[in-house]
Structures are given as structure tokens and as C-alpha cells.
Amino acid sequence: MIYPKTFESKIGFDEIRTLLKERCLSTLGKEMVDAIQPSGESDVINEWLTQVREFRRLQEEADDFPMHYFFDVRQAVARLRLEGTHLDEGELFDLRRSLDTINQIVNYLNRSDDDNDGEERTYPYPALHRLTEDVMTFPQLVQRIDTILDKFGKIKDSASPQLADIRMELSRTEGSISRTLNGILRAAQSEGLVEKDVTPAIRDGRLVIPVSQGLKRKIRGIVHDESASGKTVFIEPAEVVEANNRIRELEADERREIIRILTEFAKLVRPHVKPILESYKFLATIDLIHAKAELARLIKGIEPAVNAYPHIDWIQAAHPLLRLSLEKQGKSVVPLDIMLTRDKRILIISGPNAGGKSVCLKTAGLTQYMLQCGLSVAIGERSRTGVFKNIFIDIGDEQSIENDLSTYSSHLMNMKQMMRYADDSTLLLIDEFGTGTEPQIGGAIAEAVLAQFCAKQAYGVITTHYQNLKHFAESHDGVVNGAMLYDRQQMRPLFQLSIGNPGSSFAIEIARKIGLPEDVIKAASEIVGSDYIQSDKYLQDIVRDKRYWENKRQTIHQREKNLEQTIARYENEVKELEQSRKDILRKAKEQAEEVLKESNKMIERTIKEIRESQAEKEETKKIREQLEAFKAGVKEIDTAANDEMIARKMRQIQERRARKEKRKREKEKENEKLKTNNQQSANATPSPVAVAPLKQGDTVRIKGLSSVGKIESLDGKMATVIFGDMRTKMRAERLEHAEAPKKEEPRAYVSVGRQTRETMDEHKLNFKQDIDVRGMRGDEALTAVTYFIDDAILVGVKRVRILHGTGTGILRQLIRQYLATRPDVESYRDEHVQFGGAGITVVELA
Template sequence: MRDGRLVIPVAPGLKRKIKGIVHDESASGKTVFIEPAEVVEANNRIRELEGEERREIIRILMEFSNVVRPTIPEILQSYEFLAEIDFIRAKSYFAITTSSLKPALEDEQLVDWTMAVHPLLQLSLAKHGKKVVPLDIELNQKQRILIISGPNAGGKSVCLKTVGLLQYMLQCGMLVPMHERSHAGLFSSIFIDIGDEQSIEDDLSTYSSHLTNMKIMMKSCDEKSIILIDEFGGGTEPQIGGAIAEAVLVRFNEKRTFGVITTHYQNLKHFAEDHEGVVNGAMLYDRHLMQALFQLQIGNPGSSFAVEIARKIGLPEDVIADASQIVGSEYINADKYLQDIVRDKRYWEGKRQTIRQREKQMEETIARYQSEMEELQKSRKEILRQAKEEAERLLQESNARIENTIRTIKEAQAEKEKTRLIRQELNDFRASMEKQDSKEHEEKMARKMEKLKEKQDRKKNKKSPDPKVASTQAAAPKAKPIAVDDYVKIKGQTAIGKISEINGKNATIIFGSIKTTVKLDRLERSNAAPKPQEGVKSTFVSTQTHDQMYEKKLNFKQDIDVRGMRGDEALQAVTYFIDDAVLVGMDRVRILHGTGTGTLRTLIRQYLDTVPGVRHFADEHVQFGGAGITVVDLV
């Protein structure tokens, strides 16, 4: 394409052989671009059509502009409304993604957050299948400034940034990721000093940039401000840096400002212990596993764990010993005592939580028993009422029969003496009937009460063990677990063997000269040792069978390869393989069928679904074969 015309590149020596117009040549002069005479007219037509198209576009735009021009204010308003709606949707979508909500807002300066989470850290860790350790923090009028100490890479700066980011999000009208029982206040100013602001242009070093920020904070902060300072006093010689930091902290406390400050300085930890309004906090660290727990605990200062971290990294022991000697045993011991206090506090906190849970369970049990007793009393009253009604009905029937008999006597016109005797007999009969009915009803009521009690006991037995059984179990000594060299027998069998080895849930047992492996839950202790018999093995099957099974187990391979087989051949091979695996007691086997079209894999898995001895099957891990191998867990 040259100047909007379609041309042909031609070598300079051949340009005379083509009739046309030369439009251009290359920079090197080795190519000329010729428009053949045959297409000149077509190119002219294309240019005319392009001009017409351009004029038509201009006409359409002018007419469209004339139509739109009267409604420009409404369009601009709609555009602004759309932007606002899109902004609200973005906030709500982000809140849904981070599981955020609106905490209870208070008209005062307050930070009382439970299970607060840094949203960006949460999203970043979620991509790798990890979870953020939530933050519990409280700042109020009694403890306004929190001094956080603890090990490096222990989460101090993350805690600081979480407070700043969530408070700023909240005051910008965004929902924040924390528990619904959290309470939050509002601050007029948020001052932040995080990171290194050194500048060559402004002639600022690391420490001077921090001091500049401190000056601005002391001048501008008040009781409605919150300050966030990372590594307070750092960047210079420790003694003077700690002293200046403490002096600045006094000013912040006098102005009753709120704040979260991270530091390693001991004098700031002591200041927080001795002054009202300032409180210590520690990022917890597991000394045994040598890893940070990323949990904030308010109330105690934290240790830097410098010695432990240096030892974990692999610093020579003599270097660590020299450092400990230089700093002095008092400092090392104080740090150790501090760690022990934090550890003990965590231990007793866990104990207290356990006691609370057990108290709650006990209260629920008592409430359940009380409701069952009330239900039992109601049932007893109902049974008594029904028994009385039935007794009254029987008495009425007896009286009616007696009166009927007397009427019959009168109609027969019997003698008075005879009538009197018959009446006396009927009265005796009635008394005996009443007594009998009373006894019968008492027995019947007793039976009903007994049935009701049995029903209640069955309900209790579903939730808790039978008291008789429990008392018997309590009285009986606790069963001693099966150990090596104990004599045992398989449940349901009579053969007695001796345990030679226990490996996890399996035990190796010697029956005479036969050694076999059996799961521990299929064994029971035998009080008697096996009786030695010459020429006879104390086993319930033949020696030949045992030897064959032992040989089969030794030679059994946990993998089978059916690639390249037809469906019926592979299915038959897998059937025999699974049967042998169940027979020799394997826990897990692998079937290599390849990926291919997936037919073999589908057939084999359809068969595995029908085998009772198969507990679970799934693809192998992607590093070891993925979908080309099926891992089968057997019962």
C-alpha cells in the first residue's frame, strides 16, 4: 500500500516490463512499487467510495448530535448516576469477596474489634489455600496506646497495617472484615509512620525522616486522633533512640491520643507497664516449633526471641554464647521469664476455656434431666387419672349389675330373709370387687409406670451409657492395651498366638511356626499361653494354607499395569488383583491404566464401585501420575 493505492513491488530492472505508474521506491533502491495500468481505474473507484463513506459518517454524526444536544444535561446526570451505582456495586462486591460487614458504630473514639482480618492479605493467602490468623484488639479510654513487641516476622507490622487499613476503609464508607459483635469508633485524624522515608533530594536520612514525622504528629494530634508507628525510635543508636521515643510517647499520652506502636525497646515496654493509658501487647511465638503464631495478646510485653531465632538460623553456638555474655545474664533471664509468663498465660487461658465448655455441657445436661423429670411427673399424673377413671367405670358397672340382681329378686317375690342374705352377698361381692379392682389397677398402674421408666431409660441410654453398665465399667479395672509379647487370639477363633511386633494399627502374631499380620481391633487378650503340642500347629487352618498365604503376601505387588489391554482383559486382571489384595490384607493399591480415551478408567471404576472391600478410590497425585493412575483404599 503506497499513498492509499494498491501497488506491486518489482525489481528495478523489470519495471519496464509492467505498464503502470511508479509510486515509490524502497530506501535502498532495490525495489520499486508500481501500480499496474489495469488496476488504476479500480483504485480510483476505491478512493471515491472512501470519500463517500467519510462524508456519510460525518452526516450521520451531525444528525445524531442534533438529536442528542437537547438532552445533554440528562445524559451527564445519568453518567454520574451510573458511576455512583458502579462504585456502590464495587464496594458491595469487595465486601462479599472478603466476607465484610458493618460493625456497631459508636459516637466516640473506640477500637474493639474481634476476628479482624487484613482484606488484601486474606485474598493473597486464599489463592494459595491458606487462611489469615484473625486479630482481636481493643483500644478505649483506659488503654489508648498499644505498644506491640515480639519477634521479627511475627506479625507486628501486619497488625499495625490491619488497624490502619480497616479504620480508613470504615471511615470511607466501606464494610470491613471482622466479627459482627465488634464495636468501632470514628477518628478525626489518622497519622501513619510506616517504612523508610529517607530521601537524597530532601537531605533526609532514615532516622531524620522518622523524627520529621514525629514532629508533625506531636503538633497535630489530639484526643480524637489515632497514630500508627512502626519500629518506634528505630534507625539510630539504641540508647538515645529509645530515650527520644519514650519522651515522644509521654507527649502522645498527655494529649490522650489513641495509637498502635511497634517496638523492640525494653524502656518502652517498662513505660507501658508503669503509666496509665498505655498498655503492652505481644505477638505470640511457639518456642518448641520455632515459628510465629501471628496472634496478638494484650496485657504482657513480648520477647524478641533473638537467641532462639539466631540458633534456628544456624548461627554458631559460640557466637550466641558470646552475645549472651555481652548483654548479661540478667537480660537473658528476664527475657526467659517473660517467655515463661506468656506461655503459662496461654496454658491457663486454654484451661479456662476448657472449664467453660464443660460447665456449659453440664448445664445443658442438668436442663435436659430436669425436662425429662417434668415429663415423667406429667406422665405419672396422666396414668393415675386414667386409672381412676377406669376404676370408677368398673365400679359403676358393678353397681348396675348389683341393682339388676336385686330387681330380679324383687320381681321373683322372694322371702325377706332370703332377699337380705342375697343383698348381703352382693354387698360382700361389691366390696371384694372394689378391693380386687383397686389391686388390679394398682398393679396395672405400676406396670405402666415401669414401662414408662424403661422408655425413659432407653432414651437416656441413647445419649449416655447405662448407669449399671457405667458403674460396672467404673468398678472394673481399665483394660490394659495389647503390647508386644502378650498372648492374644483373633475374635471368634480359639488359636492363641504371641505378638512379636506392633506397627501402628497392625500387629505381627506368631501362631506356632506361622507368622501373620492382623489389625489390632480384631484381637483380644488371652489369659492362657498356648499349649505346646508336638507335631501339631495351634492354628485353625492347615500349615500348608498358612505357608501359601505368607508366600503370597511376600510376593504381592501393590501396583498393577493394565495399559494396552482390552476392556474385558483389564477388568479380569483387576478383579484378581483386588481379590488378592483383600486376601493378604493390603491397605492401599494402585492401578495404572493410563489416560488415553478414559474407557479403561471408567470400566475399572465402575467395577470398584461394586466391590464391598473397597473403601475409597481416587486419582493419584498429579506429581505421581494424576488421572492415569487410580489409588484404591481397602477396608
């Protein structure tokens, strides 16, 4: 129950309706706005709010939602119930576009995230999807309309064979008339009967020639009209009269055929009139939800979860209309923290005039009413809300001359209705409780009425200046005082609500600020008594001290929160460092084992060569012992001893990327310098005398090794030798003649190549094309992405995905800045909205 009938205008909800209507796309949505009524069921309210929340998310995630044609053709469709009626071309065109919009919206909201066999389908916007469950669409009617109308909404020539024939004959006849008329006009111009620049005109749908009044008898025909000045007459030559008559007949035939086509189509629509009208209700609902979402964006509102019981625990609540008004003036609204719970059901607000008491009351009323109408509300994210079955308000001057009611009488009538219907699910909003009559008796009646509200366990926000009501709040359970704060130093209201203590009216201070004579203020103070003045001063001091300590408490609470966040961040960093240390150790051991395997192979080959050279067994045994000692050294790595080295290496990771390019350039310079020095050294060193002369094509081997090759060319003391598939240049003194290679040796090289390919294939099979860097710091994420891209290029993958999440967007920006510097990255983009959208970057590799 909402009381009184003027409730919406008193709290300003009529202005909210106006804002909603301005954001509707059609009369469909505007009618829905007019029909908005509050609900007392939390399930219904939560469903409304979920629809708005999903639509706002849809607007952010998708740019292809069909919101193009919201036409209201319900009256025209309803008219089709009568036999023989039809839609005109414009109505049919609007019907086609709106039906197509309904069809597209239904199909869009019916998209599912998966299509698992036998499993329940899930939808990205479930609440909006539920709106489509009983909505019928008519794609066949849309297709039929497309055979009748063109893209501009005009009847096609191909709508029927008869219409095509009529229009073809009409075109031929008009062409014939035009040629005949032009011939007559040229002849008249040559005879001087008509001006040279005159062209045929149309009067009453017939082609005519403009002729001067004095020469009209020179041309045989029918006069259809004359100019305003009377100097020019419009003559239809006798030669084209019959042809013009034929055009009139053809135009009538064309119109009859068009009506026949539209009437035949109306017969197809007539059985579906009722479901079509129901589908327009769905279109109106979507229009209303769209308007709600736009209003939420305007007032910076949210869609909170609504509990099934009465409850108000609002943080940073703002009056939406006041916020919009102040923003236009470049000001900001002061948000309020309002709480009504089972233990503190009634809030008594006191404080100075123009201090914000009425605004606080209206904020509570409008916010709760908007919430129960399914609209977003301007409160903080951590707020908690409930639902009330009844909302009553008593605010303003309701005196009525017709009903012989004074201001106080009207207040008493409101109190009577409130006491009759108030219960434990009622929200009372009473401004200036008890005013309008003699203060002593008015305060007493107000206190008695307040006792009745407490007995009924009603909830309420009540503003007052009466001291007895402030004392009542202190002595009764379920009632709590609240004060609108006032800056006594600067003599200005702060518009902040403080719950827990009553507020002072600051009457003496305000009177002094306005400029009342000091002797008047002194006399008033003596009349009221020093005890009252002193108690009011103490009350002001209490409010001031409470505000001071409340600010201190909030500061300490914020610092504790920041400290907890810092501790949590450090703990996470310690865990990450420990994990990184373990990973580095594991990788180091793996690399050591790989080195060990390679070393083992090299030593085995060396042993084989020693055996082939008939070396002593003792030397072979010694080499094996050295190998085993190396193995044991790798296995006995002391983790603790290497912690410092690992920590240093982790610190260097951040610096490595910055120094990478610089080291590369320095290395290139050193290689060039070394190459130059080696070349000079090689040229300066005299070549030793060869044991045997070498020539091009000889089979040779390097002294001390068993691998054989063939000399490709000789250049002074240098020889170019081919070993297998490798070409190398070395001094000729290091070579000696050798026998031709055995057949088994190429197989060994092939085996090594096969092992390399198998290793690469295994690495490619184990490579994952997605990497998740959510929760990482920027430098960690960049390091992980660097290795990931390198591995992808190594195994030949052309497309990879980086999951970084949305959040504040900083991690996404850092990763994309890095990708832009990689020459092997061809492009990158957001993933499709159905698979993650802006939270995932898809990378195309060159």
C-alpha cells in the first residue's frame, strides 16, 4: 500500500518517470513507463533488477544487439480483425521492420554458451532469455512482406503479374504523351506562341502547356487552370486528352491492384493478430529495460540484491534528482549512510533548518520506491536492501479549503491512516513531526503517535525539532537518534547524517549569523532559560566530538585496511618468490641433466676414438671416473647454498630485458673486432710445412679426430672442407689424408637428425597455445609472455592466446605494448565476446 495518492509527486518519482520516457525508443516503452508500479515481492524485484543488470552488461560486451526499429503498429494490426480491412504501405513497412526487430532480439537472447548433448543449455543473459520464452516470431510474414515492398517501403512491380502489366502500360502511355506534348510545345515555340524556356507542367494530374492569356485560342485544347496573376493559362492539347484519360484509368487500376494485394496479405496476418500483439508487449518490455539501463548510467546507479524482509543499510546513498541538478551547477551531492534494521527500526533526525533533514527523508523514500519499481538506485556497492509492503509519507503543507482542513488537521488525518495500517513491514516517512499547532501539545501528541508506531514495530524516518522526541529515542528500544551535522565555526550545514546522537537546531547561532540584534538574542536566551541553552551547547559539543572521533576511527580503519592489503601483497610476493626459486632450481637441474647427457655422449665418442687408437685401458678408466664425478656433482647441488645466487638471478630478470638490446649490440661489435683480429693473426702466422701435399678433392680428416671430409678448395694456407652437410674453413696444416668414409657413418648423422626431429615433435605436442597471466605483476607477466612467444615460434605455432583478464586494463596494455615491439608478431586483437572478449588477446605470429 502506498499512501497518499500524491506520494510520487511528493518524493519526486514523477520526474523519474519523465527521465525514463525521454530514454524510450517508442510509444511502446512510454506506455510501460506509465504503467510502472512498485512490487512488494523480493523475487519479482530481483528479477527486474537482474534484467537491467544483464542489459547494461550486454551493452558493454556487444555492439550487434538489434535496437533499430521500435514502431508501434498495434492499432493498425488490431484493425485487421475486421474482414476486408488492410494496412497501407507505411503501416506495412513499419510492421515488417518491427517484426524483424522482434525476431532478431529473440534469436540473440536465445544464443547459448554451449550445445552439449543431453545437458542443460546455459545462456549469457538468462533473465533476458526468460522474457523470450512465450514470445512468437513471424519470419514467414517478414519474408512475404519482402516480396511486396522494396527496401524503401514502396510496392514492388513484381508484387503481382497484373501490377507489373499495369505499370508497364502506364510507363508506355506516359512516354507517348511526353513525346507528343514536347512536339506540340516545340511547334508552338517556333510559331512564337510559347516562350522558349517554357516546359510542360502538371495540373490535376494531367500534363499541360503554359500559354499566355492572349494566345490561348491559338492552341486547341482544354484549359485546366490559370496562374495567380491571370497572365498564364494551362492548356491540355486535344491530341493528348485521350492519352491522359487512359493514364487516369491505369492509375485507378494500379491503386485497385495494390489494395487487392494488401487485402490478400491481411488475410495471412488475421489469424495471428493476437500473438503479434503479444510480441509487441515483449518489444515494449525491451524498450523499458533499455530506458532503465540508460537511467542507471545517468544517475550512476547499481542493481543490488533485495532481501525478502524489511531492511535498509545504505552506504553512500544519493538523491538522484539532486545529484543531476548539482552536477549541472558544477557541484557534487553529499552522500548519506542510512540504516534501519530490526533493532533500530525508527530513525529520528534532528538538526538545523536547511540542514538537509527533508532531503534525507526524500532520499530514503525515493530510493526505496525506485528499488521496488525495479529501477537502479544510487547507493554504494556494499549496501544491503530489503522490501516493504507499505510505504507512507507525510510531508509538506496539505491544507484544503474545500475540505475545511488546516495544515495540522491534514497531518492528523495522515497520522490516523498510518496508525490504522502500519505493521512490521511498513516504512513511515514523516517530515517535521508534530508541527502545525501549539508546540507543547503538538509534541505530546507526536510522542504518543510515535509510541503507537513502536508498538506496531513499524520502520520509519522522522524529522523533528522537538526535544521530547529526541528524549523518546534515547529511552525506547528500536528508536535511534540522528543528526544533520553543522559546522559551527563557519556557520554552514554539512548535509551529513550522523546516527547515534540527536542534533541541535542551532537557533541562537543562526539568528546571530542572520544579524538579529544581540539584545534580542540575549532576551530570547533568558526567556528559554540558561539550562536549555547550556544543554543545547553540550549537545553541540557532543556532536562535534563524535564527528572528530568518527573521522579518527575511519582514518584508523582505512590505515588498518591498507596495512592488511600490504601484508597480503607481501605474503603473496613471498610465495611467488619461493615458487620462482623452486622453478629456477628445477630448470637448473633439468639443464644440468641435459648437459650431462650431451657430455656423456661426447665422452663415449672420445672413448671410442681412444679404443680405435689402441689407447691404454687406464686412460679410459680415468675418463669414466671423471664422468661419474661430474654426475655426482650435479646431483648433489646444495639448494641452500644457491639461494643467494637464485635471488640475485630473479632480481636480474627485471633488468635483463632492458639490457638485452645493449648487450646484443656490444656483442656484435666484439665479434667483428675478434673476427678482424683473427684474420690478421691468421695472415701473420706462417704456415707449417705439410706432411703431404693436399689438393682439391682429397679425402682428409682433422688430426686426432675420426670424422672424414673432402677438400672443396684450397686458398694458400687455408682449405675449405666439407664434413657431411657442414662446410668449414681451416688451416691446411690441421688436415691429413684419410681413407674414404665407411657406409655406417652417414647413418649416425641421420640418427642424430632423427632424434632432433623427434625431440621437436614431442615439444610441439606438449606445447599449449594458451597462457594465463592473471594475478601476475607486470614484469612477471612480460617475462612469461616472452618465453611463451619464443616457444610458440620455435614449434611453428601461428596463433596463440594470452589470458590477462580485464580488471583495470594495465596488464592488457603492458602486454600489447610488448607485442608491438616484436617483429615476429603479425597482429593481435581482442578475443570474440563469447569467448572472453577484452580479457583475452589473440596473437597472430608471422
